[in-house]
Amino acid sequence: MKEVRAFACSWGCRRNVLTSKKRMAEHEERCFHNPKNRACQTCMFLAKTTETVYDPYHGGDPGSSDYEAEIEYCEVGIGIKEQYKNNCLVWEARQ
Ligand SMILES: [Zn+2]
Incomplete structure (x- = not known):
């Protein structure tokens, strides 16, 4: 070794x-965790919420296999969808 x-x-x-x-x-x-890059990961506007994911393959019992997924989003509304953003114009350092 x-x-x-x-x-x-x-x-x-x-x-x-x-x-x-x-x-x-x-x-x-x-x-993206380097504040210099003004990315979502270090921004005070990155927020978290949950969203219900509806499972269409519920085996005859609708809703039984739905689940809550944690999602991150930008409170200002111009940030992440599929991907984190960097060099953002409205970025502010998270405290
Ligand atoms: Zn790194």
């Missing part, structure tokens, strides 16, 4: 560790 040195993102995005210090430095530059 050989031990290796590895690097993790200091913005706490839980990205897998990389063995290349240079590549991790590049990641940290563009990481």
